[in-house]
Amino acid sequence: MGAHEVDIAIIGAGTAGMAAYHEARKQTDRIALIEGGPFGTTCARVACMPSKLLVAPAHARHQLGALPAFGIESDAGKVDGRAVMKRVREERDRFVGFVKDIVEDLEQRHVVRAHAVFEDPHTLRLSPANDGTKPAFERIRAARIIIATGSRPRIPDSLRAAGDRLIVNDDVFDWQDLPGSVAVFGAGAIGVELGQALHRLDVRVHLFGIGGGIAGISDPGVRDVAIRILCTEMPCSLDARDTRIERDGDAVVVHFTDGEGSARSERFDYLLAATGRIANVDKLDLENTGLELDARGIPRFDPQTLQCGDSHVFIAGDANADRPVLHEGADEGHMAGKNAASFPEVYRHTRRTPLGIVFCDPQVAFAGQTHAQLTADKVEFATGEVSFENQGRSRVMLVNEGLLRVYGEHRTGLLLGAEMIGPENEHLAHLLAWVIQMRMTVAQVIEMPFYHPVIEEGLRSALRKLLKELGMGPKPPKGCIDCGPGA
Structure with missing residues (x-):
């Protein structure tokens, strides 16, 4: 067994890796797509899709609680945990199956079942895959290499005392039944989504965070409203201190000091670590590449080319920890594949407007630049809100809670970004991301059609207030004459 020579080697067959493969394949047949773990993207196996499969029944059950306010009595809503998790697993496997079908349709001589590490800047040393498959050769020598190895959950050492009762989101979706109680550590998107969903499915949940933040919100006004809404529904300790974990039989005991300064202890069946993710680059022997690495061990790269320095190596998707969401990973895979194929010619690509959604209820969403980014960059901006x-x-549908804030640039009147929590805000965030990417001014967006009565009228109210704050428009009306303020 010797070295296999290719033009392009791609390490990782997830969303970014497969997108890179399809682009590179247009230019060369000398290509290797290397994967040592399970096929099926992070999104399909343990993230986007299975989490929404758990959120959906939780949301449906929660909606039953509003029926009496509409004058409708119902005794429905009893949770069958085994049935809930059976559907989650079956639909998850269905989504993963689609990805496996795509892999099986690839040119199989390009697919290498193996783990790879760098032996030198152009040589990858191979070892058997997780399933024991041994590669047909010991090494791959590649003119260009794309790193698309994805990410994995980050587990702080302080939580490991929970032993086999310590789980990550990957484990949740293999449950046969719902547990009685879960301590969720991490108040970001994953922790909030799963914590609220489990709570609404009759699992006793306590959400623990550090620093007082929730769902990644940086706008203080929106954050305060989000905390009031979400932490009224389920127990939260968003700035828990002196936290200590211990096992007591089959239970996990969490000792902590709450926001009132009182020492408390609670017992749970499981501890769910939703404390962020880390890029899978630490086992690639990157020290053998000569690339400059940042403090996290990730190669420094240009986000508009995905090129690491001026080298022949490119990095895409969650592996670079820049924009860890599926559509960005796919975009980056295409960019990396194109540039690896055209190297040494490398082309800069305009990135899409940032868009983020947390599928809690009400939904948290971001479009364009966040409050924190604008403040850090010392941009002169004004704020409008509703x-x-x-x-x-929203009031008609009894989903009337939340706050939307939009940001506009003083000098140009351009709409720059938004942060929000509110009903069906995934749709508002999409609309805002589109008009921001089109570089529309606040005044131009207000001229777009708004139907009546729809939640989007709330966006128009916020934009009118923003236009006034920018000194570019008349005093905004107090609301719709037919439906009250904030229509």
Whole structure:
């Protein structure tokens, strides 16, 4: 067994890796797609899709609680945990199956079942895959290499005392039944989504965080509203201190000091670590590449080319920890594949407007630049806002809670970004991301059609207030004459 020579080697067959493969394949047949773990993207196996499969029944059950307010009595809503998890697993496997079908349709001589590490800048040393498959050769020599190895959950050492009762989101979706109680550590997107979903499915949940933040919100006003809404529904300790974990039989005991300064202890069946993710680059022997690495061990790269320095190596998707969401990973895979194929010619690509959604209820969403980014960059911006509490359509549907804030640039009147928590805000975030990417001014966006009565009218109210704050428009009306303020 010797070295296999290729033009392009791609390490990782997830979303970014497969996108890179399809682009590179257009230019060369000398290509290797290397994967040592399970096929099926992070999104399909343990992230986007299975988490929404758990969120969906939780949301449906929660909606039953509003029926009496509409004048409808119902005794439905009993949770069958085994049935809930059976559907989650079956639908998850269905989504993973689609990805496996795509892999099986690839040119199989390009697929290498193996783990790879760098022996030198152009040589990858191979070892058997997780399933024991031994590669047909010991090494791959590649003119260009794309790193698309994805990421994995980060587990702080302080949580490991939970032993086999310590789980990550990957484990949740293999449950046969719902447990009685879970301590969720991490108040970011994963922790909030799963914590609220489990709570609504009759699992006793306590959400623990550090520093007082929730769901990644940086705007203080939106964050305060989000904390009030989400932490009224389920127990939260968003700045838990003096936290200590211990095992007591089959239970996990969490000792902590709450926000009131009181020492407390609670017992749980499981401890779910939702404390972020780390890039899978630490086992690639990157020290043998000569690449400059940052403090996290990730190669320094240009986000508009995905090129590491001026080298022949490119890095895409969660592996670079820049924009760890599926559509960005796919975009980066295409960019890396194109540039690896054209190297040494490397082309810069305009990135899409940032868009993020947390599928809690109400939904948290971000579009464009966040409050924190604008503040850090010392941008001169104004803010417009609308509360959903009295927004007409939201009130009709009894989903009237939340706050939307939009940001505009003083000098140009351009709409720059938004942060929000509110009903069905995934749709508002998409609309805002589109108009921001089109570089529309606040005044231009207000001229777009707004139907009545819809939640989007709340966005128009926020934009009118923003235009006034920018000194570019008349005093905004107090609301729709038919449906009250914030319509």
